[in-house]
Amino acid sequence: MPDTLLKKANNLPQLPGVYIMLDAAGEVIYVGKAKKLKNRVTSYFRGGHPPKVEAMVQKVADFSVIVVDSEFESLVLENSLIKQHQPHYNILLKDDKGYPFIRVDTAEEYPHFELANKVQKDGAKYFGPFGGRSMTKEVIDVVCKALLLPNCGKRFPRDMGKSRPCLNHHMGNCLAWCSGDRSREEYRRLTDEACMILEGRTDTLVGNLMKEMEQAAEELRFEQAAQLRDRIRAVQGLSNKQRVIATAFADTDAVGFVRGVKSCFVVLHFNGGSLIGKDYELIAEPMEPDGEAVSSLVRQYYAQRGGCPKHILMPLETEDREELSRLFTESFGHRVYVELPERGERLKLVSRANLNAREEILRATTVQQRRTGTLEWLEKALELPGYPGRIEAFDISNLGDTGIVAAMTVHKDGRPMKKDYRKFRIRELDVRDDYAGMYQAVLRRFKRYKDMDEKFDSLPDLLLIDGGSTHAAVAEKALSELGISLPVFGMVKDERHRTRALVSAQGREISINTNQGAFSLIGRIQEETHRFAIEYQRSLRNENFASELQKIPGIGEKRKNELLKHFKTIRAIRTAEVTELRAVVPVNTARAIYDYYHGEAEK
DSSP: OHHHHHHHHHTSOSSOEEEEEEOTTSOEEEEEEESSHHHHHHHHTSOOOOHHHHHHHHHOOEEEEEEOSSHHHHHHHHHHHHHHHOOTTSOOOOOOOOOOEEEEOTTSSSOOEEEESSOOSSSOEEEOOOSOHHHHHHHHHHHHHHHTOOOSSOOTTTTTTSSOOOHHHHTTSOOOGGGSOSOHHHHHHHHHHHHHHHTTOHHHHHHHHHHHHHHHHHTTOHHHHHHHHHHHHHHHTTHHHHHHHGGGGOSEEEEEEEOSSSEEEEEEEEETTEEEEEEEEEEOOOSSOHHHHHHHHHHHHHHHHTOOOSEEEOSSOOTTHHHHHHHHHHHHSSOOEEEOOOSHHHHHHHHHHHHHHHHHHHHHHHHHHHHHHHHHHHHHHTTOSSOOOEEEEEEEEEETTEEEEEEEEEEETTEEOGGGOEEEEOOSOOSOOHHHHHHHHHHHHHHHHHTTOGGGOOOOSEEEEESOHHHHHHHHHHHHHTTOOOOEEEEEEOTTSOEEEEEOTTOOEEEOTTOHHHHHHHHHHHHHHHHHHHHHHHHHHHHHHHHHHTTSTTOOHHHHHHHHHHHOSHHHHHHOOHHHHTTTSOHHHHHHHHHHHHHHHHO
């Protein structure tokens, strides 16, 4: 086969393009780009590669190429194909982070701040990206509170004068814009100041406010001067919070990359020369040379974030540095410089990024060694046939005699693999029966494996069941009916609800209290599985409650969504007073909601 592939590669042109390696099943296992396709692809079939490259080549049954007009086109195409196919041998960053933006449409009469998943070409202003949805909501909340802007569900001028000011005003967090007593000009001025904060220009804003305050004091407008003083204090009070969310304000990113037992990719965020944030990820040793690996990692990182600063400082030279600059410039709508510092302060920033990468590898190596030791101890203590690299755990959650669910978590080498978590709604079971529920969940999970479902295509090395020996026996029965043999143990808790032992279906109990690593790991697995099951149960309960809301007179789909958006939780709606409910719905509907739930409580 290598001779056949080498002959095929020798017929390729000396032109830029992308090559796609395929295995015997026709699956894409690697995607790469080349300035000259013939030179690059033939090199794979001449031998003399590092072990990881050689392992990939041994699985190549065929390849295809796409010829393009330029190196830039090959960069863009490679990026697209890697994202589409997620090839096994390409270096891949985890894609489980959310980087939302804050959006404000200044063309509106009364602009408001809201979350946006990505930047649109709609004329609005976007700030970010920030490090998660909850963090982004916190940013909007603290900025609006500092400037006494509204952060409720009301829209102006539509909702002005329709109800009395809500609790936000009474708590001193809002100027009661809903009353209609304040000017539009004042609202726009405060909105502009909020935009300055989100742009990272807090110092400029404070300077402007200081001048206004001093002028007001000189003109004996003491009340206005006091208001400006309070606003200055509120804005300055944001500085500590800004340190947490300031990566959105970065003007320069320094990239670090170091190989070790594991490799580490680091991005340090700087604003005005000051370090304001850090992201890093530990990855398996890349198959690619360092330059290609860093190029791929940088592309994936900023694609996930949906934005990048003006300057990106690289730790080493890459062949496509100019193409990367062009790619980011075209993708993010502003000029981006991908640079390789050779001296001075910028070189120090890159050195700091590389130092951080080395430190993370050292820390991770120690942690990984502990995890490995714990898993090796479990292998011996439980008399397993092999190293328990993949552990799956099951738990059942009930809501009375209905709404029975099961949850499955996965831990790989002692770490949670959330992308492999699975949820099961237990079917045709009208009474609470944990054993029947567990049997059904385990049977369905491994039947999907037998049916070659790609979402269940791996077998665990160890199966853990929340419960005692009977629960473990039920799981073993389900496996036996499918002709699958796996080590199964129940997780037993003590009187303090801590996992104290593992027990087999035959009743053999293995204490884990004597090994702190095993005690901690099994305890985390049991708690994580329980949490996942409870969250799924609550989500179903929320769905039922949302449907129940619409039984109340005056509540339709629109008002139901407004209530859930405003109060965030089901409990908050149940316990809300009429005055709080009136902030979202008319007074008669608010009274109907209150009576519905409080009437139930009295019965």
